Amino acid sequence: MNSPSAVLTRRMAIYEQFHQISRWGDAFDRDDSPNTGSSAIVQVDVGNKAGYISCDQVEHSRSDQETNKPTDKIQRRLAQNREAARKCRIRKKAYVQELESSRLKLAQLEQELERARQQGIYISSASDSGYFGLSGAVNPGISAFEMEYGHWVEVQDKQVCELRNALQAHITDIELQILVETGLNHYCNLFRMKADAAKVDVFYLSSGLWRTSAERFFHWIGGFRPSELLHVVISHIEPLTDQQQLEVCHLRQSSQQAEDALSQGIEKLQHNLAQNVASDFSWGNYGAQMAVATDVLEAFEGFVNQADHLREQTLLQMVRVLTTHQAARALLALGEYLHRLRALSSLWASHPR
Amino acid sequence: MHCQTTGSWGSYMPTTRTAATVVVGDPLERIERLASENAVVIFSMSSCCMCHAVKRLFCGMGVNPSVIELDQDPRGRDMEKALIRLLGASPAVPVVFVGGKLVGAMDRVMASHINGTLVPLLKQAGALWL
Numbered sequence: 001m002n003s004p005s006a007v008l009t010r011r012m013a014i015y016e017q018f019h020q021i022s023r024w025g026d027a028f029d030r031d032d033s034p035n036t037g038s039s040a041i042v043q044v045d046v047g048n049k050a051g052y053i054s055c056d057q058v059e060h061s062r063s064d065q066e067t068n069k070p071t072d073k074i075q076r077r078l079a080q081n082r083e084a085a086r087k088c089r090i091r092k093k094a095y096v097q098e099l100e101s102s103r104l105k106l107a108q109l110e111q112e113l114e115r116a117r118q119q120g121i122y123i124s125s126a127s128d129s130g131y132f133g134l135s136g137a138v139n140p141g142i143s144a145f146e147m148e149y150g151h152w153v154e155v156q157d158k159q160v161c162e163l164r165n166a167l168q169a170h171i172t173d174i175e176l177q178i179l180v181e182t183g184l185n186h187y188c189n190l191f192r193m194k195a196d197a198a199k200v201d202v203f204y205l206s207s208g209l210w211r212t213s214a215e216r217f218f219h220w221i222g223g224f225r226p227s228e229l230l231h232v233v234i235s236h237i238e239p240l241t242d243q244q245q246l247e248v249c250h251l252r253q254s255s256q257q258a259e260d261a262l263s264q265g266i267e268k269l270q271h272n273l274a275q276n277v278a279s280d281f282s283w284g285n286y287g288a289q290m291a292v293a294t295d296v297l298e299a300f301e302g303f304v305n306q307a308d309h310l311r312e313q314t315l316l317q318m319v320r321v322l323t324t325h326q327a328a329r330a331l332l333a334l335g336e337y338l339h340r341l342r343a344l345s346s347l348w349a350s351h352p353r
Numbered sequence: 354m355h356c357q358t359t360g361s362w363g364s365y366m367p368t369t370r371t372a373a374t375v376v377v378g379d380p381l382e383r384i385e386r387l388a389s390e391n392a393v394v395i396f397s398m399s400s401c402c403m404c405h406a407v408k409r410l411f412c413g414m415g416v417n418p419s420v421i422e423l424d425q426d427p428r429g430r431d432m433e434k435a436l437i438r439l440l441g442a443s444p445a446v447p448v449v450f451v452g453g454k455l456v457g458a459m460d461r462v463m464a465s466h467i468n469g470t471l472v473p474l475l476k477q478a479g480a481l482w483l
């Protein structure tokens with residue numbers, strides 16, 4: 001057996017063994033003790049596997065020469081040696097115990113991590129996003145949304161690459177149409193996910209904590225302004241026919257009007273809540289407070305849903321107005337724009353201050 | 354653009370009654386009657402912020418809608434229930450009628466505005482001239 005502990009024991013034992021041999025050598029040289037003859041012949045058991053000399057043998061030999069002054073030094077050295085060896089053994093034992101307990105702790109932590117992952121608690125590795133880091137309590141519905149959204153972004157980036165390759169490869173319109181439909185469905189999935197998250201925690205969703213910092217810069221009721229995204233995309237879909245120009249212009253105008261209407265609705269909601277909270281008469285009454293809170297939450301959820309509904313409708317209408325090829329270019333431009341914003345956010349996050 | 358919303362326009366006509374008589378009338382019929390009295394009719398509640406948003410939407414387009422505040426109407430509760438039945442969903446308000454015909458709740462109004470069907474409808478009803 002060649003475990004470290006055995007080797008260590010053997011080494012220490014060998015050290016003792018050598019010490020004994022030199023001591024025997026000393027004994028032979030100063031043969032002035034009456035008992036020398038018998039004591040000198042004590043055999044060292046070198047055949048012993050552990051190579052360990054028992055203290056008994058040493059004691060036996062030493063007691064015969066107790067009266068000799070030079071052996072005092074030797075005795076002291078022996079004692080010190082024994083003490084050092086003992087301390088060394090204790091330290092080694094302590095170290096091994098520490099290693100064992102660390103190993104157990106590591107196994108425990110790994111188990112906990114696995115359990116947490118399975119329960120849907122999202123442990124964010126990106127420094128940029130993280131509901132987990134901002135709030136003490138983790139809502140599993142929100143964690144699920146964050147995980148789903150992370151996955152959504154991955155799929156989105158893949159789809160953008162596919163679109164780019166497809167447009168460069170000049171594939172048929174039918175194949176391109178399939179890619180466009182896939183892209184649209186993917187956005188619709190996002191709006192569905194957001195609707196579910198809004199039911200769980202509307203303030204979290206509307207705060208945009210789940211988005212990257214650059215995206216949040218353009219934040220409007222839980223996402224982008226559809227009219228702004230339309231503006232981003234338009235330059236990539238030219239040339240347009242006169243009819244298309246008109247329809248795109250109307251689309252931008254109507255989405256802007258809808259955005260303004262929703263913004264004003266939210267302002268009124270904020271105004272109502274502020275007035276309610278500021279007024280004295282019902283405050284301090286838990287029931288009244290809860291009623292106010294419930295009303296505001298429900299109303300706000302309605303607005304966040306309407307905002308996403310507006311985004312979805314604007315996207316669908318834009319594709320309706322364009323040819324397949326134009327629509328593909330539009331979706332590509334949109335996907336690349338979002339990707340670049342996210343990349344910029346990562347850059348900012350790692351930027352030294 | 355300053356927008357005037359005419360309130361209670363044709364909403365409630367007081368009738369003389371004794372203590373024994375009860376105000377009768379199918380709320381749905383009343384809704385339909387009210388809806389046909391103007392080009393654009395919005396059923397609303399004064400406290401509802403989504404109603405405020407839809408009012409702002411029409412005003413922003415240059416339309417002058419007629420607004421019926423159900424919380425200020427004595428038969429508002431019945432009409433509210435009737436609207437929920439009509440829409441098949443809650444909340445009852447806002448609900449928009451154009452040219453006497455039902456457009457729908459907020460999401461239908463937004464969708465029809467985005468897909469370009471609302472403006473022709475408004476022009477047809479004479480609510481918009483551009």
